[in-house]
Amino acid sequence: MEYYNPQLLFIHPTFFYQEPYHKDLFYRDFPLKALELSAILKKNKKIKTHFLDLRFEKDLTKFFSKAKFNDQQFEKAFIKVLEKESIQDLQNVGIISTSSFEFLQIEKISKIIKNNFPKINIIVAGHHPSAVPNNFIEKSKNYDIIIEGKPEIAFLNLFTTSLLNKVKKRKKPFLIKPKDVFNLNDVPLPDYDTYLQKYKDKTELIFTISASEGCPFHCRFCKIPRTKFRNYSFVNFLERFENLQNLIMRWNYQNPKIGFLDQSFNSALLSNKILKYIIERKLQDQYRFSCQTRIEIVSNHKNLLSLFKKAKMVVGYGFESANKGILYEMRKTSNPTAYIKKMKEILEFYENISEPYCRLNIIAGFPGENNETFLDTIEFLETYALHPNVQINPTIYINDPNTYVYKNMDYYHKTFQSMFLKEWWKIDSDPLKNSIPLKSSKNYHRSQLVKDYVERYRNILVKFKYSSIPSLINWKKYFGNWSKNLT
Numbered sequence: 001m002e003y004y005n006p007q008l009l010f011i012h013p014t015f016f017y018q019e020p021y022h023k024d025l026f027y028r029d030f031p032l033k034a035l036e037l038s039a040i041l042k043k044n045k046k047i048k049t050h051f052l053d054l055r056f057e058k059d060l061t062k063f064f065s066k067a068k069f070n071d072q073q074f075e076k077a078f079i080k081v082l083e084k085e086s087i088q089d090l091q092n093v094g095i096i097s098t099s100s101f102e103f104l105q106i107e108k109i110s111k112i113i114k115n116n117f118p119k120i121n122i123i124v125a126g127h128h129p130s131a132v133p134n135n136f137i138e139k140s141k142n143y144d145i146i147i148e149g150k151p152e153i154a155f156l157n158l159f160t161t162s163l164l165n166k167v168k169k170r171k172k173p174f175l176i177k178p179k180d181v182f183n184l185n186d187v188p189l190p191d192y193d194t195y196l197q198k199y200k201d202k203t204e205l206i207f208t209i210s211a212s213e214g215c216p217f218h219c220r221f222c223k224i225p226r227t228k229f230r231n232y233s234f235v236n237f238l239e240r241f242e243n244l245q246n247l248i249m250r251w252n253y254q255n256p257k258i259g260f261l262d263q264s265f266n267s268a269l270l271s272n273k274i275l276k277y278i279i280e281r282k283l284q285d286q287y288r289f290s291c292q293t294r295i296e297i298v299s300n301h302k303n304l305l306s307l308f309k310k311a312k313m314v315v316g317y318g319f320e321s322a323n324k325g326i327l328y329e330m331r332k333t334s335n336p337t338a339y340i341k342k343m344k345e346i347l348e349f350y351e352n353i354s355e356p357y358c359r360l361n362i363i364a365g366f367p368g369e370n371n372e373t374f375l376d377t378i379e380f381l382e383t384y385a386l387h388p389n390v391q392i393n394p395t396i397y398i399n400d401p402n403t404y405v406y407k408n409m410d411y412y413h414k415t416f417q418s419m420f421l422k423e424w425w426k427i428d429s430d431p432l433k434n435s436i437p438l439k440s441s442k443n444y445h446r447s448q449l450v451k452d453y454v455e456r457y458r459n460i461l462v463k464f465k466y467s468s469i470p471s472l473i474n475w476k477k478y479f480g481n482w483s484k485n486l487t
Helices: 020-026 032-045 058-064 071-084 100-116 127-131 134-138 152-158 163-169 192-198 234-251 271-280 295-300 303-311 324-330 336-351 371-385 409-416 431-435 446-461 469-486
Strands: 007-012 048-053 092-097 121-126 145-147 174-176 207-209 257-260 288-293 313-320 358-364 390-396 439-441
Touching: 007 032, 020 469, 032 048, 032 092, 032 152, 032 192, 048 192, 058 071, 071 100, 092 100, 092 127, 100 121, 100 127, 100 431, 121 127, 121 152, 127 134, 127 145, 145 152, 152 163, 192 234, 207 234, 234 257, 234 271, 271 303, 288 295, 295 303, 295 313, 295 336, 303 313, 313 324, 313 336, 324 336, 336 358, 336 371, 336 390, 358 371, 358 446, 371 390, 371 446, 390 446, 439 446, 446 469
Parallel strands: 007 048, 007 092, 092 121, 121 145, 145 174, 207 257, 257 288, 288 313, 313 358, 358 390
Antiparallel strands: none
């Protein structure tokens, strides 16, 4: 049987209505899932792939920051970019979603491709197709294949079976829900090389690696799908880790950062081994490492703090709130009193060392939040965390469709009189603003939350010794202007 030419262009979308603050948040990561899929396809099926990252296409970026623009001008510019990729010679395009913020742009670019290059198979996968697949089925004329869930096995099967030959004969897209998962220990290093051959000047992008997949915890604000928690073998990890170090020396030796992507680094069976490996080989003198971990795990294994210090590992602690009711509602802990006490102990450790610093992640505006609970967290931070060696990283709760909260909005409305925008990703305006609940609780409207957020955190954020002045300016401008507009 004759198959289509097995070449694949991965497109990494972004979103419209961008301001400088958005770029601080969303322009520092590689399109990792696309790079992983590319590496798997090349290793297993010898598929030729390449990448188009819309964030960095100069002919398109001017459209992303405009509130309104001419659709025809955007289409013309996008087609020109596609033609540079020899789109007319391709049979398959994979659009990989990393956020629901991208939904409207995915809709727009897929329609342009379908109208101008109708022979191309459009495959959409990733975060939003998995969270809300019906959004793509509704617009079935724009897509040929929709992958819901983990896409690795699905992509491999597409280039093994005759499915790609059949899609044009159907009036509706194929919806694929893979039952099998790819063996973690067969996962190669993401295809950084191919990507960087095209975007070699993007030195701000941070290289990452994982020792595990998924998370054994189930916080109600988390958008990570509830999948089985799995660990890589140490042999597999070391192979990818050593390859990654070599790759960084080739592409970005002036900014040698390695971030561990594990949702809970110290839940990974390999975490202690990895820390000791770094220390024994003095890799901390050559690279800057970072990870995320759980407060209770570190508090119950105090030797970890010593290992973090020796490895110069910058650790992000997901503290989230100092209010006991909010912590319980988040399902962050079943014992908020002990949890807060453990956080104090960890902070005391960092206040007595010069390096590395730690990061404290905070979520404001979770359903149930009010002025009192908000101030509980501010008071805690001002009392225990205002130190040059502690980076406080506050965000406002985003009601992602993959969270427990989004799937149970009625509960939060009945319990706290919270109010949300349903399907906020379909609204043609700033998706970050639309994703934030209209009310956290009965008397705590979004306008008051944003005002409190700006007023109370602007003095806290400058205390960190490595604060980025440009990023702080972007943060203040974005939320300051929004606060004025809301009131």
